[in-house]
Amino acid sequence: MRTDVIVLGAGIIGVSTALHLQRRGRDVVLVDRRGAGEEASYGNAGLMERATIEPYAFPRDLGSLVKYGLNRSTEVRYEISFLPRIAPWLARYWWHSSPHRHAEATRAMRPLIERCVEEHADLVAEAGVAPLMRPRGWIKAARSQARLDAEAAEAERFARDYGISYDLLDRAGLKEREPHLSDRVIGAIHLRDPNTSPDPGGLTKAYADLFIRKGGRFISGDARSLKAHGGNGKAGWRVTTGEGEISADDVVVAMGAWSNDIYERLGYRMPLAAKRGYHLHYAAEGNAVLNHPVLDVDAGVVLAPMNKGIRLTTGIEFAPRDAPKSPIQIARCEPLAREIFPLGPPNEPEPWMGLRPCFPDMRPVIGPAPRHDGIWFAFGHNHHGFSLGPVTGRILAEMMTGEDPVVDTGWFRADRF
Incomplete structure (x- = not known):
C-alpha cells in the first residue's frame, strides 16, 4: 500500500x-x-x-518546594525509587x-x-x-479570602497583559453559576474565554x-x-x-x-518525560449538577462535568511511564472533592490513568x-x-x-x- x-x-x-x-x-x-x-x-x-x-x-518558593517534597500533596506525587531517574529532568525544568x-x-x-x-x-x-464544544469557560474556586485575592490579582494581570476575560465572583455570584457547590468555597474566578x-x-x-x-x-x-x-x-x-x-x-x-x-x-x-495523571467518574447526589469545570485552587482538585458523569481529575504523578496504576492520587483527591460538591458513588470500577508528554x-x-x-x-x-x-x-x-x-x-x- x-x-x-x-x-x-x-x-x-x-x-x-x-x-x-x-x-x-x-x-x-x-x-x-x-x-x-x-x-x-x-x-x-x-x-x-x-x-x-x-x-x-516549576515552583521556586520555599513553601511549595517543602509541600511537594513531603510527597503528601494532591497536586504532585512521586515514587521515591523513581527520583534518581527523573531528577535530571526536574533540574532542567527548574532551570527553564x-x-x-x-x-x-x-x-x-x-x-x-x-x-x-x-x-x-x-x-x-x-x-x-x-x-x-461548549462556550462556557471554567471556574477557579477558592476556599479562603487570601487565595481568592491572589487569584483575582493574577486574573487582572492576565486581562491587562493578554486580554483574557474573567468575572470575579463572591459567594453569591458563584452560587448563581454553580448552585450546588458547598459553602466551603467562598468565591471564584470565572475564566470566560476557554471552551x-x-x-x-x-x-x-x-x-x-x-x-x-x-x-x-x-x-x-x-x-x-x-x-x-x-x-x-x-x-x-x-x-x-x-x-x-x-x-x-x-x-x-x-x-x-x-x-x-x-x-x-x-x-x-x-x-x-511522561507526567502521569488519573481520573474517575462519579454520579452526582440527588439533583445536583455541575455546569462548568471547577478547579479547587486550595486543594488542587478538578471536577469537570462529562457525558459519563462528574470527572474527578488529579494532579501529576512522577513514576515510570509503564508502571502499574497507583490508587494514591484518587484516594487523596476524592475526600477533598466531596467537601465542595455532592459526589455520589463512582460509576466505573477503577480509575483511568494517562500520560502527559512534557x-x-x-x-x-x-x-x-x-x-x-x-x-x-x-x-x-x-x-x-x-x-x-x-x-x-x-x-x-x-x-x-x-x-x-x-x-x-x-x-x-x-x-x-
Whole structure:
C-alpha cells in the first residue's frame, strides 16, 4: 500500500494533523494500535484552554518546594525509587522556570494558545458535532479570602497583559453559576474565554470519523515497525499494519508519551518525560449538577462535568511511564472533592490513568527531524495537548506542504536541546 503521509498516533495531535494534511490534498493513512482518542486525548478535563497563556512553571518558593517534597500533596506525587531517574529532568525544568526563561516560553506558546479555540471550532463545525464544544469557560474556586485575592490579582494581570476575560465572583455570584457547590468555597474566578468539551475522547473520535468520511484511512498497526524504505528513486518509509505494509515519503510521529519509542531508535535524544495523571467518574447526589469545570485552587482538585458523569481529575504523578496504576492520587483527591460538591458513588470500577508528554522548556517539538528526510515530529505539549491539537495539526501541515505557518515555528525545533 502506498500513500503520501503516514501519521503515527491517533490522539488529538495525530488526528488533527491528518485532517489538515488531507485538506491540502495529501493522501494520508492514520496508524495506531488503539482507536482514536483513547489515551491522553480521552482522559483530560476537556478544556480548550485559551486562558492559561503562561506555561506551568516549576515552583521556586520555599513553601511549595517543602509541600511537594513531603510527597503528601494532591497536586504532585512521586515514587521515591523513581527520583534518581527523573531528577535530571526536574533540574532542567527548574532551570527553564527562571523568570526570563519562563517569559521566553510564554512568548513561544502564546500564539498557539490564542488560536486554540478558533481552530477547534473550525473542525467542530466541519465534523458537525457542536454539542461536544461548549462556550462556557471554567471556574477557579477558592476556599479562603487570601487565595481568592491572589487569584483575582493574577486574573487582572492576565486581562491587562493578554486580554483574557474573567468575572470575579463572591459567594453569591458563584452560587448563581454553580448552585450546588458547598459553602466551603467562598468565591471564584470565572475564566470566560476557554471552551470546554463534555467528551474530549469522543470529540477526537469525531475528528477521526470526519477524516475517514473524507477518504482517509485509519489502520491498526505498530508504529515501532517503522523502517527506512527506498522507492521510486527516493528515500521513504514503511510501516507494518494489520492490512500489510504501507510506504510513504513522509511520516509524522505524533505518539505523545510514546514518541521516544520511535525517535530514540532513529538516534535522537530529547528530554521527553511522561507526567502521569488519573481520573474517575462519579454520579452526582440527588439533583445536583455541575455546569462548568471547577478547579479547587486550595486543594488542587478538578471536577469537570462529562457525558459519563462528574470527572474527578488529579494532579501529576512522577513514576515510570509503564508502571502499574497507583490508587494514591484518587484516594487523596476524592475526600477533598466531596467537601465542595455532592459526589455520589463512582460509576466505573477503577480509575483511568494517562500520560502527559512534557519537555522541561515547557513547549512541544513541532517540525522536521533534523537528520532524516521525511520524518516529522509533533509531541510534548505538556498539559495542553487537547487544547493545541488542531492548531498543531495546522502548523505542521503548513510546514509539510511548503506554506508559511501561522506562527513562528523556530521555538519548536527538535534540535534546540
